[in-house]
Amino acid sequence: MALLEAKDGVAMTPYEKNLDFWRQLWRVLERSQAVVQIVDARDPLFFYSPDLDAYAKECGCQTAVLLNKCDLLTPIQLTAWRQYFQTAGTRALFFSAKPAGSEADEDAQDVAQAEADEAAAIHVNESMPKVLAPDGLAEALADLAAEASLASSSSATGVPVVGLVGYPNVGKSSSINALLRAKKVPESATPGRTKHLQTLPLGDRLVLCDCPGLVMPQFVGTSADLVVHGVLPIDNMRDCLGPVQLLCDRIDRQALAEVYGLRLPEPPEPLTAAGLLTAYAELHGYTTGHGVPHLDRAAREILKDSVTGRRKALVYCQAPPGLQQIDGVDFNSRPSELSIKTATMSMTAAAGEDREDAASVAAASLTDFDKQFFAEKTADVRFRATGRPQGHSGAEQTGKSWKRHNNSSKREKLRRVYRHLDQ
Numbered sequence: 099m100a101l102l103e104a105k106d107g108v109a110m111t112p113y114e115k116n117l118d119f120w121r122q123l124w125r126v127l128e129r130s131q132a133v134v135q136i137v138d139a140r141d142p143l144f145f146y147s148p149d150l151d152a153y154a155k156e157c158g159c160q161t162a163v164l165l166n167k168c169d170l171l172t173p174i175q176l177t178a179w180r181q182y183f184q185t186a187g188t189r190a191l192f193f194s195a196k197p198a199g200s201e202a203d204e205d206a207q208d209v210a211q212a213e214a215d216e217a218a219a220i221h222v223n224e225s226m227p228k229v230l231a232p233d234g235l236a237e238a239l240a241d242l243a244a245e246a247s248l249a250s251s252s253s254a255t256g257v258p259v260v261g262l263v264g265y266p267n268v269g270k271s272s273s274i275n276a277l278l279r280a281k282k283v284p285e286s287a288t289p290g291r292t293k294h295l296q297t298l299p300l301g302d303r304l305v306l307c308d309c310p311g312l313v314m315p316q317f318v319g320t321s322a323d324l325v326v327h328g329v330l331p332i333d334n335m336r337d338c339l340g341p342v343q344l345l346c347d348r349i350d351r352q353a354l355a356e357v358y359g360l361r362l363p364e365p366p367e368p369l370t371a372a373g374l375l376t377a378y379a380e381l382h383g384y385t386t387g388h389g390v391p392h393l394d395r396a397a398r399e400i401l402k403d404s405v406t407g408r409r410k411a412l413v414y415c416q417a418p419p420g421l422q423q424i425d426g427v428d429f430n431s432r433p434s435e436l437s438i439k440t441a442t443m444s445m446t447a448a449a450g451e452d453r454e455d456a457a458s459v460a461a462a463s464l465t466d467f468d469k470q471f472f473a474e475k476t477a478d479v480r481f482r483a484t485g486r487p488q489g490h491s492g493a494e495q496t497g498k499s500w501k502r503h504n505n506s507s508k509r510e511k512l513r514r515v516y517r518h519l520d521q
C-alpha cells in the first residue's frame with residue numbers, strides 16, 4: 099500500500115493502513131452469522147463493497163446492506179435505490195438512526211411540509227421502500243441471522259451474532275443505539291470514533307457487534323471525495339479547495355446562495371471553491387491575521403453542514419447507476435453543474451461506468467436546458483431579507499462585522515456601575 103501510494107500517488111486513508119482495524123473486521127466476520135454493511139443512503143455505492151459481501155458469504159454469513167440516514171432522502175430517491183438493489187439481487191434495508199427532524203434546522207422545517215405532502219402523494223406508490231423503525235429493523239436482522247445455516251451452532255452462546263460493518267461515520271454505532279434504545283456505544287460526527295469492536299445483546303434473540311469504521315481500498319477515490327462523504331475528518335483536512343469544489347459542482351448554486359445569504363457569480367461564470375469561500379468568509383467576517391479571508395474556516399463550516407445533512411437544501415444525493423442525475427431536481431444536481439461534473443467524473447470514487455455514461459448523456463443534452471434555465475433567472479442580488487445567514491452565530495452585519503462580541507461599550511458601562519466595588 100505504501101509503495102502504491104508513493105509510486106502511483108493514490109490516496110490512502112489512515113483506515114486502510116491500520117492493520118488493527120482489519121484484524122477487527124476479520125474477528126467480526128469470524129464471530130458473526132450475519133453481516134450487515136451499513137452505508138450512507140446519500141451515495142450507497144460509494145460505501146458499499148461487493149468484495150466484502152462476497153467474502154462474508156464465503157465465511158458462511160448471511161449478508162445485507164443497510165441504507166442509513168434515509169431521513170436525508172426524498173421518497174422518490176428512496177424508491178429509485180430500492181429498485182436498484184432489487185434488480186441487483188441485493189437484500190437492502192432502509193433505516194434512519196436519527197429520525198427526521200431530530201437535528202432539523204430552519205431549512206428542514208421549511209421543507210418538512212412540502213416533503214410530507216410529497217410523501218403522502220407517493221404513499222400510493224407501492225415500490226417505495228419502508229423506512230424501518232428500530233423494532234422493524236431488529237425483526238429483519240433476526241430473520242437474517244436465523245437464515246444462516248450455522249446460526250445456532252457456531253455462536254458460543256447459541257445466540258446469533260449480527261456484525262455491523264462499514265465505512266467510518268455511516269452510523270453503525272447510532273444504528274446500534276437506536277436498536278437498543280439507549281446510548282450504549284459512543285457515536286460522533288467525527289469519523290473514526292469507534293476504535294474497538296464491541297458486542298451487545300439485543301434482547302435474548304440477537305447479539306449486535308459494532309465494528310470500527312473501515313475504508314475498503316479503492317484506488318479511484320481522492321481525499322476530497324472522502325472528505326465530502328464524511329469519511330475523513332473535516333478538521334484534519336489539509337486542502338480545503340478540493341472538497342469544496344466538489345460541493346460547488348454538485349450542489350445547486352442558487353440553494354447555496356439562499357441558504358447562506360451569499361452573492362455568488364451568475365452562470366455561465368463557473369462557481370469556484372475560492373469564490374464561494376471568499377464570499378462566505380467575507381460575509382461572516384472571517385479573516386486571517388493579515389486581513390485575508392479565512393478560507394479554511396469557511397470551508398470547515400460549509401463542509402460540516404453538508405456532511406451532517408444539517409441543511410437539507412444542501413444535501414446531495416447520488417442517483418443509482420442507469421438513472422441520470424439530471425432526472426432530478428430529485429437527485430438535486432442542476433444540469434449546468436453536470437457539465438463540470440463530467441470533467442471531474444473520473445475522480446468520483448466507486449462511480450463505475452454507469453455513472454459516467456449518465457453524466458455524459460446529460461452533458462450532451464445540456465445546451466437547450468441551460469438556455470431555458472438561465473433565461474428564467476433574474477439578475478437580482480440574492481441576500482436574505484434578514485441580511486444574516488441562518489444557523490451560524492456569526493458577527494453582526496454592520497460595523498466591525500469581524501468582531502465576535504461588539505459589547506465593549508457594555509463592558510465599559512458595567513465597569514462604571516461597579517467602580518465603587520473596586521475601591
Ligand SMILES: Nc1nc2c(ncn2[C@@H]2O[C@H](COP(=O)(O)OP(=O)(O)OP(=O)(O)O)[C@@H](O)[C@H]2O)c(=O)[nH]1
Nearest residue numbers: 195196267269270271272285286287290291292311
Ligand atoms: N441525519 C442522520 N444522521 C445520522 C444518522 N445516523 C447517524 N447519523 C450521524 O452520523 C454521525 C456518525 O454516527 P456514528 O454512529 O458515530 O457513525 P459510525 O459508523 O459508528 O462511525 P465510526 O465509529 O467512526 O466508524 C453522527 O453525527 C450521527 O449523529 C441518521 O440516520 N440520519
Ligand SMILES: [Mg+2]
Nearest residue numbers: 270271291292
Ligand atoms: Mg462507531
